[in-house]
Amino acid sequence: MEFGHLISAFTPFNFLLALCGVVAGTVIGSIPGLTATMAVAVLVPITFSMEPASALILLGAIYTGAIYGGAYAAILLNTPGTPSAIATTFDGYPMAKKGDGDLAVAIACYASVVGGMVGALALLFIAPPLSSVALAFGPIEYFWLSVFGLSLIASLSTGNVVKGLVGGAFGMILSTVGVAEISADIRLTFGSQTLISGFGVVGALIGLYCIPVLIDLVATPDRHLKVENEVRSVRITEAGRIAWGSKFNLIRSSIIGTLVGILPGAGGSVAGLVAYSEAKRSAKPHQKFGEGEPDGIMATEASNNATVGGGFIPTLVLGIPGTPPDAVILGALLVQGVRTGPTLFESGGSIVYTFIYGLIIATILMLPTGLLIGRYAYQTIVTIPKAVLVPLVGFMTLIGTFAIRNSVSDVVIMIGLGVFGWLVGRFGFAASPIVLGLILGPIAEQGFVQSWTIGAATNNLSGIFFGRPISQAIVAFTILTLVYPLFTQWRSARAGKISGATDAE
Amino acid sequence: MLRRTILKTAAAMALAAATGTTAFAQTNGPVDYVIPFGPGGESDISARLQQPFFKEKFGQDLVISYKPGGGGAVGWASLNGLNSNGQTIMGVNLPHIIIKPAQKDVGFKTEELNTFYMFHYTPDAIVVKADSPYKTLKDLVDDAKANPGQVTMSGSGKASANHLAQIKFDKMTGGKTTYVPFKGTGASTTAMLGGQVKAQWGYSTVGAKQGDAVRMLAVAMEERHPLFPDVPTFKELGYEMVGGAYRGIALPNTASAETTKKWSDMIGEINNDPAFRQKMLDGGFALLDVDSAGMADFMKARTEEYLKDAREAGLIK
Numbered sequence: 001m002e003f004g005h006l007i008s009a010f011t012p013f014n015f016l017l018a019l020c021g022v023v024a025g026t027v028i029g030s031i032p033g034l035t036a037t038m039a040v041a042v043l044v045p046i047t048f049s050m051e052p053a054s055a056l057i058l059l060g061a062i063y064t065g066a067i068y069g070g071a072y073a074a075i076l077l078n079t080p081g082t083p084s085a086i087a088t089t090f091d092g093y094p095m096a097k098k099g100d101g102d103l104a105v106a107i108a109c110y111a112s113v114v115g116g117m118v119g120a121l122a123l124l125f126i127a128p129p130l131s132s133v134a135l136a137f138g139p140i141e142y143f144w145l146s147v148f149g150l151s152l153i154a155s156l157s158t159g160n161v162v163k164g165l166v167g168g169a170f171g172m173i174l175s176t177v178g179v180a181e182i183s184a185d186i187r188l189t190f191g192s193q194t195l196i197s198g199f200g201v202v203g204a205l206i207g208l209y210c211i212p213v214l215i216d217l218v219a220t221p222d223r224h225l226k227v228e229n230e231v232r233s234v235r236i237t238e239a240g241r242i243a244w245g246s247k248f249n250l251i252r253s254s255i256i257g258t259l260v261g262i263l264p265g266a267g268g269s270v271a272g273l274v275a276y277s278e279a280k281r282s283a284k285p286h287q288k289f290g291e292g293e294p295d296g297i298m299a300t301e302a303s304n305n306a307t308v309g310g311g312f313i314p315t316l317v318l319g320i321p322g323t324p325p326d327a328v329i330l331g332a333l334l335v336q337g338v339r340t341g342p343t344l345f346e347s348g349g350s351i352v353y354t355f356i357y358g359l360i361i362a363t364i365l366m367l368p369t370g371l372l373i374g375r376y377a378y379q380t381i382v383t384i385p386k387a388v389l390v391p392l393v394g395f396m397t398l399i400g401t402f403a404i405r406n407s408v409s410d411v412v413i414m415i416g417l418g419v420f421g422w423l424v425g426r427f428g429f430a431a432s433p434i435v436l437g438l439i440l441g442p443i444a445e446q447g448f449v450q451s452w453t454i455g456a457a458t459n460n461l462s463g464i465f466f467g468r469p470i471s472q473a474i475v476a477f478t479i480l481t482l483v484y485p486l487f488t489q490w491r492s493a494r495a496g497k498i499s500g501a502t503d504a505e
Numbered sequence: 506m507l508r509r510t511i512l513k514t515a516a517a518m519a520l521a522a523a524t525g526t527t528a529f530a531q532t533n534g535p536v537d538y539v540i541p542f543g544p545g546g547e548s549d550i551s552a553r554l555q556q557p558f559f560k561e562k563f564g565q566d567l568v569i570s571y572k573p574g575g576g577g578a579v580g581w582a583s584l585n586g587l588n589s590n591g592q593t594i595m596g597v598n599l600p601h602i603i604i605k606p607a608q609k610d611v612g613f614k615t616e617e618l619n620t621f622y623m624f625h626y627t628p629d630a631i632v633v634k635a636d637s638p639y640k641t642l643k644d645l646v647d648d649a650k651a652n653p654g655q656v657t658m659s660g661s662g663k664a665s666a667n668h669l670a671q672i673k674f675d676k677m678t679g680g681k682t683t684y685v686p687f688k689g690t691g692a693s694t695t696a697m698l699g700g701q702v703k704a705q706w707g708y709s710t711v712g713a714k715q716g717d718a719v720r721m722l723a724v725a726m727e728e729r730h731p732l733f734p735d736v737p738t739f740k741e742l743g744y745e746m747v748g749g750a751y752r753g754i755a756l757p758n759t760a761s762a763e764t765t766k767k768w769s770d771m772i773g774e775i776n777n778d779p780a781f782r783q784k785m786l787d788g789g790f791a792l793l794d795v796d797s798a799g800m801a802d803f804m805k806a807r808t809e810e811y812l813k814d815a816r817e818a819g820l821i822k
Contacts, residue, residue, distance in 0.1 A: 041544040041571070048557050135699035139685075179575040179611075182686040184663045186575075186609050193582060193612040197574030264695055265688075319714045320695050327545025327691070334788060335553045339714075405572040405579070450685050454702065457654045457683035 009357035018362040025065020033400020036066035037324040057358030071108040079210035084268030084304035087276040091296030099226040105374035106239035115302035116363035118254035119309025131317035143447030144474040146440040171437020208431040211418020257303030261310025268304040275303035535566040539595040541580025543573040582612030589759040599751035622772040623753035623795035627708035629670040629725035642722040649680030659693040660706040666750040667706040672818040713789025769797035
């Protein structure tokens with residue numbers, strides 16, 4: 001990796017492309033329904049007339065911007081702009097409600113830059129050895145990973161685990177509607193043509209998260225977000241201080257994001273959830289995750305941006321796309337005549353390294369542009385009158401849902417789920433467990449069916465399910481996640497008895 | 506709507522960026538090319554490869570959009586409701602459009618789709634890791650006979666081209682392998698490379714992508730693929746297997762015969778461009794030229810074969 005590649009990445013044209021890509025990506029990602037995959041797919045034709053390296057830089061910049069942009073809607077509207085930002089809502093929206101939305105947006109920006117850099121540096125220096133992670137994960141590892149993700153339901157729904165589990169189970173049932181991904185069976189459609197396509201994750205996200213917010217906005221006289229009398233000018237340094245104080249969380253989450261990004265069957269949403277769960281598990285006693293804890297935002301945002309670089313590792317080294325946007329980029333490369341796969345790093349080396357430097361430049365550019373756009377987005381949402389905000393956001397949800405595949409029935413399903421989510425929300429059932437079930441259900445199901453098929457064929461069911469070291473480690477982590485809260489409760493109860501609760505909140 | 510607008514803007518930008526071409530107006534304005542799957546799959550990549558050639562030859566943009574869901578069924582069920590003036594076309598895939606409607610009511614019937622061109626197929630192939638103990642097809646068949654069920658093979662989906670190939674091949678050899686369905690060819694390749702399964706029912710495109718990391722034991726073509734002169738065909742080895750997953754394009758069935766003919770000629774022209782053919786072969790595809798005139802016979806033959814295989818395998822009634 002000579003510095004010649006750095007210089008060729010740094011041509012004014014490529015620099016401009018990276019800048020435009022980051023800005024376009026951030027804006028697209030912030031609109032619920034317009035995902036990173038779609039942003040990249042829409043812009044692929046533009047790259048046909050470019051040099052392969054420039055095309056890659058543009059696509060990579062859009063991708064990385066879109067993943068960050070997803071945080072805006074998550075923080076300010078409680079609606080993940082992209083599925084990767086689901087866990088950002090857990091603490092981002094409570095922060096915004098407390099009047100700290102600008103701080104949350106700035107923190108998310110720092111975390112995204114750190115995560116993006118860790119992922120890109122891993123891609124630059126240790127991609128070939130890391131790519132073996134993608135191959136080490138078999139069906140059973142995906143099964144246990146999704147179980148681990150589902151275990152988050154228990155810790156998310158503090159106070160009411162049963163309702164959380166009911167929501168999760170409901171989400172998993174929703175995920176089985178339509179044509180089954182691998183068995184091709186048509187399930188639970190009750191003869192309806194509309195239900196054959198099933199419940200898409202993006203539409204469900206918009207419905208379950210955004211519609212209840214809109215209904216509450218209309219139903220209550222309060223302002224959308226609390227604001228101080230004077231809009232504080234800059235909270236960038238304050239956010240920087242908080243981020244620096246959580247550097248271990250940032251690095252840990254970035255590493256988790258990179259590793260999960262390498263796994264072709266997982267992606268940004270799973271990375272965010274795993275990192276969130278780890279941050280929560282290792283939280284200090286005074287931190288209250290789920291009520292506006294900056295560490296929760298940082299864990300999610302660092303890890304989901306790390307999946308960008310991580311996902312490119314199997315894409316470029318093995319020719320296996322790590323994430324859905326990678327699949328699109330891989331296709332664009334093929335059209336350009338660049339052959340990815342095992343030989344690319346050796347034969348097409350210069351393109352690869354120019355691209356990686358381009359990705360690093362785009363990630364760095366995300367810092368100023370992200371802070372700037374973030375501030376603008378925050379001020380708009382805060383100052384805009386409710387009578388404008390509600391129809392505007394409502395309109396966006398309709399467009400975003402329709403744009404997924406130009407389908408009116410998707411919009412109807414989205415609204416139906418939204419009203420349903422609002423109704424059950426009044427009885428204490430939160431949206432997140434349902435969405436977790438919807439996303440992780442299919443991963444768990446596929447992994448289970450495949451593992452069972454392989455295990456039964458080779459007469460080694462127990463060996464497949466429990467005998468492999470990686471799955472054993474994931475199972476151990478799952479148990480730890482489930483048991484640890486009980487342990488800390490027990491410990492603090494005991495400490496409370498001894499010292500008489502000296503901790504002041 | 507918004508996405509259309511974005512797509513069209515993007516297309517316009519691409520138009521501005523591309524060098525001027527001598528355009529003769531075959532079509533009026535950009536054409537919507539709907540892929541009934543998500544972006545990044547082989548159907549998308551095939552369309553992406555056609556995109557620049559269409560622009561070059563006919564001066565119009567081919568704007569690719571996606572309508573995924575139900576294994577393609579959502580897109581195909583909507584096809585005949587789309588505008589039939591020739592500005593909207595949709596990708597079609599075999600065996601999907603034959604097997605799906607035979608399984609259950611999925612909102613469309615095979616014969617209702619106005620498929621006007623089949624441009625290529627990805628030939629079935631058995632792929633193993635480079636360090637696999639199976640050096641030849643015979644090694645694998647012998648193992649499958651000696652240890653019934655123990656030879657696990659990954660493939661993309663159930664009741665799919667891969668699955669039908671596995672069932673058919675087992676019947677021919679008298680061996681018994683275990684088919685493990687994955688979500689798409691990418692995931693099934695990963696499972697094979699990671700040693701989760703012993704072999705893969707994939708396509709020649711897997712060999713093109715993975716290069717030296719894999720070995721193809723045989724491909725289901727009439728003759729050897731030019732990209733893989735050392736890989737035998739099933740036929741050479743005594744198994745009557747030729748086929749795979751076929752791709753083509755359809756118009757809404759209300760389109761006039763004239764529009765259909767015009768489109769068939771245009772796609773045929775792209776398919777016969779030497780540079781395009783080379784790109785397709787480099788990607789591991791096998792080219793095919795079934796135009797609108799020959800479509801009825803082609804579909805009839807394929808339908809009979811697929812339905813027979815699927816019925817014998819118990820996939821449909």
